[in-house]
Amino acid sequence: xxxxxKTILITGSARRIGRALAMAVARAGGRVIIHHSSSPEEAEAxxxxxxxxxxxxGVLQHDLSDPSSAAELIHAAAELGPLHGLVNNxxxxxDRDWQNTTPQDWQRHMDINLSSPFFLSQAxxxxxxxxxxxxETGRIVNILDWRALRPGADHLPxxxxxxxxxxxxxxxxxxxxxDICVNGIALGAILPPSxxxxxxxxxxxxxxxxxxxxxxxxxxxxxxxxxxxxxxxxILYLDGGRHLV
Numbered sequence: 690x691x692x693x694x695k696t697i698l699i700t701g702s703a704r705r706i707g708r709a710l711a712m713a714v715a716r717a718g719g720r721v722i723i724h725h726s727s728s729p730e731e732a733e734a735x736x737x738x739x740x741x742x743x744x745x746x747g748v749l750q751h752d753l754s755d756p757s758s759a760a761e762l763i764h765a766a767a768e769l770g771p772l773h774g775l776v777n778n779x780x781x782x783x784d785r786d787w788q789n790t791t792p793q794d795w796q797r798h799m800d801i802n803l804s805s806p807f808f809l810s811q812a813x814x815x816x817x818x819x820x821x822x823x824x825e826t827g828r829i830v831n832i833l834d835w836r837a838l839r840p841g842a843d844h845l846p847x848x849x850x851x852x853x854x855x856x857x858x859x860x861x862x863x864x865x866x867x868d869i870c871v872n873g874i875a876l877g878a879i880l881p882p883s884x885x886x887x888x889x890x891x892x893x894x895x896x897x898x899x900x901x902x903x904x905x906x907x908x909x910x911x912x913x914x915x916x917x918x919x920x921x922x923x924i925l926y927l928d929g930g931r932h933l934v
Contacts, residue, residue, distance in 0.1 A: 690717055690911045690912055690914070690915030690916055691717060691718055691915060692714055692717040692718050692719030692773075692911065692914060692915050693718035693719070694718070694720070695718075695719045695720065695773040695774060695914070695915070696719070696720040696721075696722065696766075696769070696770040696771060696772050696773055696774075697714050697719050697720070697721055697722065697772075697773060697774040697775070697776060697914060698722040698724060698762075698763070698766045698772055698774070698775050698776065698813075699711050699714065699721065699722070699723065699724065699776040699778055700724045700753065700762075700776065700777055700778050700779035700805075700806075700809070701724060701725065701726070701778045701779030701780065702721070702723045702724055702725070702732075702735065702776075702778060703723055703724075703725035703728040703729075703731040703732035703735055704725075704728055704731045704735075705880055706778065706832070706876070706879060706880060706903065706906060707778045707779070708731070708735050709903035709904075709906055709907055710776060710778060710832075710906065710907060710910050711723055711735055711739065711746070712735075712738065712739065712907065713904075713906075713907025713908065713910055713911050714907075714910070714911065714914065715739040715742055715744040715746065716742065716744075716907075717911045717914075717915065718744070719744070719773075719774075719914070720744065720745040720746070720747075720769075720770060721739055721744070721745070721746045721747075722746070722747045722748075722749060722766045722769055722772075723735050723736055723739075723746060723747065723748045723749070724748075724749050724750075724751060724762065724766075724779065725748070725749075725750055726750065726751065726752050726753060726754075726779070727750075729748075729750065732748045732750075733748060735748075736748050747766075747769045749762060749765050749766060751765070753779055753800070753801050753805040754797065754800050754801055754805075755800070756800050756804035756805045756807075756808050757808070759804075759805045759808035759809045759812060760808060760809075760811070760812035762809065762812075763775075763809060763812035763813050763816055764812070764816075767816050767820075771816075771817075771820040771821075772813060772816055772817060772820075772827075773817075773825070773827060773828065774827065774828040774829065774830070774914050775809060775810060775813040775828070775829045775830075776829075776830045776831075776832065776910065776914075777805075777806035777809060777810070777829070777830070777831045777832060777854070778832040779801065779805070780801060780802045780832070780847075780850075780851075781797065781798060781801050781802065781847070782844065782847050783797075783798070783844070783846070783847060784843070784844055785844065785845055785846055785847070786842055786843060786844075786845055787842070787845055790845055790846055794846055795846045797846075798846035798847055798849075798850040799846070799850050799853075801850075802847065802850035802851060802853075802854065803850045803851075803853045803854050803857065806831060806854060806857065807857055810829055810857075810861055810871075813827075813829065814827070814829075814865055814868075814869055817868070817869060818868060818869075821868070826867070826868065826869065826870055826918040827865075827868060827869035827870070828869065828870050828871075828872075828913065828914045829861065829865075829869060829870070829871040829872075830871075830872055830873065830874060830910060830913050830914060831854050831857070831858045831871070831872075831873040831874075832873070832874055832876065833851055833854055833855055833858070833873045833874060833875040833876065833924065834847075834848070834851045834875060834876055835875045835876065835877045835926060835928040835931050835932045836848050836851070837851035837852040837854065837855050837875065838852070838855060838875060838924070838932060839932055840852055854873070855873060855875075855924060858871055858872065858873040858922065858924065859871075859922045862921040862922030863922065866921060870913075870918055870920060870921040871921055871922065872913045872920060872921060872922065872923045872924070872925065873923070873924045873925065874906070874909050874910065874913065874924075874925050874927055875924050875925065875926045875927065875928060875932070876901070876906065876927050876928060877895065877901060877926070877927065877928025877929055877931040877932075878891055878892065878895055878900050878901060878928070878929065878931070879900065879901045879902075879903065879906055879927075880900075880903075894931060894934055895928070895929040895930065895931050895934075896929060896930035896931070896933065896934060897929030897930055898929070899929065901927060901928070901929060905927060906927060909925055909927050913925065
């Protein structure tokens with residue numbers, strides 16, 4: 690898939706999976722806007738790596754814990770070039786269950802994982818509809834989690850926020866059609882949690898019997914950003930079949 694001359698904003702793209710998404714877009718020829726909240730050194734390192742490939746990249750810092758300011762990030766990104774796509778990747782993943790979740794825990798997950806993606810999408814859609822080229826179709830891709838479609842007892846506020854993002858993906862796909870395609874990628878076992886707490890039996894529940902690769906995540910994203918515009922409202926599982934078990 691060719692993303693030549695397409696500018697894509699990817700939230701939370703300074704490190705881990707987000708960085709791999711940014712590199713995949715760059716390798717496909719796209720211009721990348723790297724967003725971070727508090728990782729300036731990693732963001733600059735990602736920018737330099739992308740530019741070493743002969744591609745363009747910009748860096749923006751913004752705190753997504755305040756959804757009311759989400760539109761400011763879109764406005765700043767648009768100054769670097771008309772946006773073609775938005776990837777809502779930034780998220781927090783905290784180990785909270787029904788007993789130890791506080792109102793603050795709950796609201797923090799909803800603000801970052803669900804509310805900000807909506808207000809970013811709202812601002813992106815307004816910008817895109819004003820600046821798009823004739824015949825183009827904009828793209829929004831939400832990074833999800835397989836557990837959002839099969840919620841369990843663990844990571845409760847995280848799971849519920851991602852389940853809400855699944856519903857938002859499908860609702861926006863209808864609301865923004867036919868001008869913008871909205872899809873999601875539901876990830877499984879790609880990287881161990883940053884906390885280092887990985888269940889020892891994790892792969893026993895994955896039919897593929899292995900971890901997914903960052904390259905595979907990038908391939909899925911590039912497909913949804915540059916592939917058929919007739920695909921919208923789709924949740925693409927990238928979990929080795931985990932959601933089937």
